[in-house]
Every structure is written in structure tokens, then in C-alpha cells.
Amino acid sequence: MILRRPAETSLASSNAPGASLAGPWEHSNGWEPRAPLRWRFSLTTGVVVAIVVAVVTLATYATVTALLTARVDMALEEDATSLLGMSMNADSPEELGELVDEYRAFHPRSRTSIEPPQWAFAYGDSIPLGGAFRESGGGIETSIRTIGDERVVVKRHSSGATVALARDMTDTRAMVATLGTVLVTLAAAGILLAIMAGLVVSKAGLRPITRLQRAADYVTQTNDLRPIMVVGTDEMAQLTLSFNEMLAALQETRTRQSQFVADAGHELKTPLTSMRTNIELLMMANQSGNSASIPEEDRRELEKDVIAQMNELSTLIGDLVDLAREDASQKKTEKVELHEIVGTSLSRARRRRPDVDFQVRIEPWILEGDEFSLARAVLNLIDNAAKWSPPSGTVRISMRQINDSTLRLRVDDSGPGIPAEDREKVFERFYRSAEARSMPGSGLGLAIVRQVIERHEGSIRVLDSPDGGARLEALFPGYRGEGEVDSDPGFLNAEDGNERKKIFAERWFNQD
Structure with a gap:
């Protein structure tokens, strides 16, 4: 069948506005502190797994699509090169027609267009011959592009001979779509499994924290600074050791405080008791109608003792204040x-x-x-x-x-x-x-x-x-x-x- 060469066609493409993507949840201020730590670990694991699975899925999808397309291109290029050589050796239009029919018989989902050198018409199907050509060697230029649902390969010889092949990509695209569906399903299942595994792992991993929390609650309720049993040598064991050291420091502080109060009370009691006795004697001596009198020399001694005891008490209180000041924060x-x-x-x-x-x-x-x-x-x-x-x-x-x-x-x-x-x-x-x-x-x-x-x-x-x-x-x-x-x-x-x-x-x- 003899066909006239179709006019060069141009393909127009338009970009539809894309829809904005929404995250799986709306992040609100203060969400993390309100959520249980177990769920936060699980959701964090799920998000990380989701990101990794999404990247792997997209990479796999793009790689498989590129490989399938490359295989089609390679097959079309081999066929186009073979047909180009045959067209240059054909002696009559009938021989070219047989060549086209034979190729269609072996490739029913492909279309073919052959133009012999120095001829003004083409044999076969109407296929656009444009595109960006590149040198393929041996005086041959090649153009590969996608038009609609077809993959089009055009080979052009310097002598003027041209072969165009177009293969329907519907089956290939259906295969790629099926692969994408399988990958998305596997990704969703992997994310769910990751969240469930995160729950299990977080429950097991947070068990020492739960035990530590119960111990802290016990200390708060009973005021008993009993140390916690340390299990293992991991980070949680180190945290438990630090908690026990804190309890020991609190117990030491409590003991020192109790001893300090007892010692201070004892030290304050001695000058206060002596000073009270001397003051009572002076008051009794100064009461009107009291027949007992204290000699002047004894009175001066009592007054001197009271002043000395007041100075001693003042010094003691000052020392106690200094100690309390030194015990305070840095x-x-x-x-x-x-x-x-x-x-x-x-x-x-x-x-x-x-x-x-x-x-x-x-x-x-x-x-x-x-x-x-x-x-x-x-x-x-x-x-x-x-x-x-x-x-x-x-x-x-x-x-x-x-x-x-x-x-x-x-x-x-x-x-x-x-x-x-x-x-x-x-x-x-x-x-x-x-x-x-x-x-x-x-x-x-x-x-x-x-x-x-x-x-x-x-x-x-x-x-x-x-x-x-x-x-x-x-x-x-x-x-x-x-x-x-x-x-x-x-x-x-x-x-x-x-x-x-x-x-x-x-x-x-x-x-x-």
C-alpha cells in the first residue's frame, strides 16, 4: 500500500494544577506532651517507615518503568535498523510492501512506515517523523519519543531512507500500573506492621521506665528512699543507677538535715537555758517587796554572764546562718x-x-x-x-x-x-x-x-x-x-x- 508522507505534527502538553497534599494529621501545639510515650514512639516509627517505604516505592516504580521502556526502545531500534537496511536494498514497491506486511505479521501491536531513498512517498502506516534526532553512527540518525499511547522510533539514513516504528504501550503501562498498586499495598501493609511492631517494641522498651515511674510514685507516697533493683547494663540500667544515686543523695541530705537540726537545737538550748536562769535571778532581785537581795558584785557577775551568753548565742546563730547559706544553691x-x-x-x-x-x-x-x-x-x-x-x-x-x-x-x-x-x-x-x-x-x-x-x-x-x-x-x-x-x-x-x-x-x- 502506497501512502503519501503525512505532515509533521506537533504535540501540545498542558500541566494541570496539582492538588495540595495534606498530612496524615493536623499538628497542633502541645500534641506531643498529651500523647502517651508509647504511641509517640509507635507513630514516630510509622512515620519513619512510611518515609523510607515511600522513597523505596517511588524509586522502584521509576526504575521498573524506565527498564520496561528501555527494553521497548531497544527492540524498536533493532527492528528499525534491520528494516532500514532492507529498504535500502529493495528493488521494487512490491518488495517493500511485502517487507511491511511481514513485519506486521510478527508484530501485530506495532505500526510501520518505510520510505526508500530518493522516493517521495512512504509505505505502511501514517507515523509522524519528527522529534529530536541524534547520531547513531554509520550515517544514521535516531529519534525516540512517546506520542499518545505509542512509543515511536524513527531512523533516518543520510541517503534519505527513513523507517518509523510505533508500538502500543497500553500493555506495558497496565503492567506498570499493576506494579504500582502492588507497591502501594505493600507499603501500606509495611507501615501498619511498623506501627504495630513499634507498639510491641515500645511496650517492652518502656518497661524499665514504667518500673522507674512506680518507684518514684512509691517514694512520693511513702517518703521511703529505697533504691530500685538494677537489671542489665544498658542505658535504662544506667538511668536506674543515677536514680538510686539521687535517692542516696536525698537520704544523706535528709540525715544531715536531721542531725543539723538536732545539734543546733542542743547547742542553742545550753546558752538559752543559762541565760534564762540568770535573767530570772535578776528579775527576782528587782521585784518590789522582795526581802532577798543580791550583792552588787554578784549582780555585776550575773549581768556579765548574760551579756556573754547573748554574744555566744549571737555568734552561734550567725554561724548557723552561714552554714545554711553555704548549703544553698550555687x-x-x-x-x-x-x-x-x-x-x-x-x-x-x-x-x-x-x-x-x-x-x-x-x-x-x-x-x-x-x-x-x-x-x-x-x-x-x-x-x-x-x-x-x-x-x-x-x-x-x-x-x-x-x-x-x-x-x-x-x-x-x-x-x-x-x-x-x-x-x-x-x-x-x-x-x-x-x-x-x-x-x-x-x-x-x-x-x-x-x-x-x-x-x-x-x-x-x-x-x-x-x-x-x-x-x-x-x-x-x-x-x-x-x-x-x-x-x-x-x-x-x-x-x-x-x-x-x-x-x-x-x-x-x-x-x-
């Missing part, structure tokens, strides 16, 4: 000049004990910390040394940098010293040795000192002083300040001009 730190604190504390200690000789060497030192707490600790150290030094005794204070980030503060007294068995106990709250019970004090001063120093990442210990007293040696972190600080001239230029005292002081300040 305070804001600032740059503190330790040498200024030592100088100020020394001035206060000299006013309290003018009968004691203070010898001092100060170096500039700066650290990060709480100035009020550090001032209280340093003052307690110097006051403690002054309290235990006898009249005309000596208190030696030395600041010495031992490395780039550490300063040593020594405070030596000339008192009786501290026995080795009591050197750790003196830092305990309310501890007072047998010798100290006759001295004024609350037993809290050195406890405050150690608590402040340790909070500032330092340390303190008790040693023997070279002249038989006690040495309290504290280490402070920080760095050296700028400039120089004048030390107390008293320790080098003694007022009495005693050269031996001067040599001893120099040796004491320069020792390691």
Missing part, C-alpha cells in the same frame, strides 16, 4: 582579690586580740568565687588561731604561690596544737574537743571554713606549727594579681628590735 561568682580579704580579716582579728602579735606576708592573688563566703572563711581561720594563742603569743599568716594556678595560705598559732586523732574531726559540724569545751565557740567555725574552701575547689588540712601550735594550710585556685602587696612590716622590723625574732620570722615565711 551563688553567682565574681573576681575576688584574696589578699584584700586577708588584709581586712587581719585588721578585724587585731582589734579583737590586741594582746597577740600578728606576723603576715601577703601576695596578690585573684580567684573566681563568692567574696562574702571567702571573707567569712579567712576570718574564721585567723580568729581560730588568735583564740588558741596565749597572751603575747604569735599568729603567723603567709600567702605563697606554689605554681601558676595555686596559692597556699598558712595560718600558724602558738597554742597547744591539735592532736593527730582530732585533725579531721575539727572540720565536722559542732565538734569540740575536750580542751575546746572550756573555750567560747560553737564548733562551726572550721566546718564553715572547709565547706567554703572546697566549694571554691580548694582544700585544707591541719599540721603542726614550728613553734608547737597548730598550722592550718589551705590551697586556693586562681592566678597571681598585678603589682605587689606590702607585707606587714611588723614581722621583719620587730618593735623590740629582737634580731632573733626577725631571723625566725624570715625562716618561717620562706619554708616550703
Whole structure:
């Protein structure tokens, strides 16, 4: 059958507006906290699986579609190349007609158009011959495109011979559509299975959290800080260990608080009872019509005792407040000049004990910390040394940098010293040795000192002083300040001009 060459046709395409996609649920503020943790885990697992399955499904669909189309293109190109060679060797129109009929017989779903070289007409079906041609080698150009439901391959020789093949893609597209349906069904089933598996896994995985929650509820209801049994070595076991450590810390805090209240009550009771008795005696003596009278000397002694007991009570309350302040949360730190604190504390200690000789060497030192707490600790150290030094005794204070980030503060007294068995106990709250019970004090001063120093990442210990007293040696972190600080001239230029005292002081300040 002889056909005229059809005119070149152009295909128009239009893009329909796409519909907006909605998510599986509308996200609202505060949804996560209200949903159970198990469902949140399951839904999270489902969403992740859905995303992975969707990506895999789309990739599989696109790959299979591309492979099937490539196979059709390859088969059409092979057939078109074979027909092109035969058309160039045909000698008559009848031979071309037989060639077309034979191809249709073996490929019933394909259409064929053959144009011999230098001929003005084509044999076969009407197939558009346009498209983007590419070089295929051997003087042949190839065009591959889709028109409607057909895949069209056109091969054109430089001699003018042209072969066009069009194959119906309906069956291929139906196969791809079936594959897409199967993939979507499998994806939906996989997502449901993932959610169900997430529920099962989350229930098993959250069992230790449930046990931990029951334990926390038990502690809340019964106030019993009993530790929880640890099972395994995984992250939940580590969380349980941390919870048990928290319970132990709470129990220790509770014990310390109870002991602190008991000790404070006991320490407050003694001066209050004594002061109450003395005040009652003074009140009875001042009542009108009372025949009993107190001698003037005894009255003055009673008044002196009341004042001393009030001072003791005031000191005790101040120490308790300082301890409570140190037990509070971490305070804001600032740059503190330790040498200024030592100088100020020394001035206060000299006013309290003018009968004691203070010898001092100060170096500039700066650290990060709480100035009020550090001032209280340093003052307690110097006051403690002054309290235990006898009249005309000596208190030696030395600041010495031992490395780039550490300063040593020594405070030596000339008192009786501290026995080795009591050197750790003196830092305990309310501890007072047998010798100290006759001295004024609350037993809290050195406890405050150690608590402040340790909070500032330092340390303190008790040693023997070279002249038989006690040495309290504290280490402070920080760095050296700028400039120089004048030390107390008293320790080098003694007022009495005693050269031996001067040599001893120099040796004491320069020792390691």
C-alpha cells in the first residue's frame, strides 16, 4: 500500500494544577506532651517507615518503568535498523510492501512506515517523523519519543531512507500500573506492621521506665528512699543507677538535715537555758517587796554572764546562718582579690586580740568565687588561731604561690596544737574537743571554713606549727594579681628590735 508522507505534527502538553497534599494529621501545639510515650514512639516509627517505604516505592516504580521502556526502545531500534537496511536494498514497491506486511505479521501491536531513498512517498502506516534526532553512527540518525499511547522510533539514513516504528504501550503501562498498586499495598501493609511492631517494641522498651515511674510514685507516697533493683547494663540500667544515686543523695541530705537540726537545737538550748536562769535571778532581785537581795558584785557577775551568753548565742546563730547559706544553691561568682580579704580579716582579728602579735606576708592573688563566703572563711581561720594563742603569743599568716594556678595560705598559732586523732574531726559540724569545751565557740567555725574552701575547689588540712601550735594550710585556685602587696612590716622590723625574732620570722615565711 502506497501512502503519501503525512505532515509533521506537533504535540501540545498542558500541566494541570496539582492538588495540595495534606498530612496524615493536623499538628497542633502541645500534641506531643498529651500523647502517651508509647504511641509517640509507635507513630514516630510509622512515620519513619512510611518515609523510607515511600522513597523505596517511588524509586522502584521509576526504575521498573524506565527498564520496561528501555527494553521497548531497544527492540524498536533493532527492528528499525534491520528494516532500514532492507529498504535500502529493495528493488521494487512490491518488495517493500511485502517487507511491511511481514513485519506486521510478527508484530501485530506495532505500526510501520518505510520510505526508500530518493522516493517521495512512504509505505505502511501514517507515523509522524519528527522529534529530536541524534547520531547513531554509520550515517544514521535516531529519534525516540512517546506520542499518545505509542512509543515511536524513527531512523533516518543520510541517503534519505527513513523507517518509523510505533508500538502500543497500553500493555506495558497496565503492567506498570499493576506494579504500582502492588507497591502501594505493600507499603501500606509495611507501615501498619511498623506501627504495630513499634507498639510491641515500645511496650517492652518502656518497661524499665514504667518500673522507674512506680518507684518514684512509691517514694512520693511513702517518703521511703529505697533504691530500685538494677537489671542489665544498658542505658535504662544506667538511668536506674543515677536514680538510686539521687535517692542516696536525698537520704544523706535528709540525715544531715536531721542531725543539723538536732545539734543546733542542743547547742542553742545550753546558752538559752543559762541565760534564762540568770535573767530570772535578776528579775527576782528587782521585784518590789522582795526581802532577798543580791550583792552588787554578784549582780555585776550575773549581768556579765548574760551579756556573754547573748554574744555566744549571737555568734552561734550567725554561724548557723552561714552554714545554711553555704548549703544553698550555687551563688553567682565574681573576681575576688584574696589578699584584700586577708588584709581586712587581719585588721578585724587585731582589734579583737590586741594582746597577740600578728606576723603576715601577703601576695596578690585573684580567684573566681563568692567574696562574702571567702571573707567569712579567712576570718574564721585567723580568729581560730588568735583564740588558741596565749597572751603575747604569735599568729603567723603567709600567702605563697606554689605554681601558676595555686596559692597556699598558712595560718600558724602558738597554742597547744591539735592532736593527730582530732585533725579531721575539727572540720565536722559542732565538734569540740575536750580542751575546746572550756573555750567560747560553737564548733562551726572550721566546718564553715572547709565547706567554703572546697566549694571554691580548694582544700585544707591541719599540721603542726614550728613553734608547737597548730598550722592550718589551705590551697586556693586562681592566678597571681598585678603589682605587689606590702607585707606587714611588723614581722621583719620587730618593735623590740629582737634580731632573733626577725631571723625566725624570715625562716618561717620562706619554708616550703
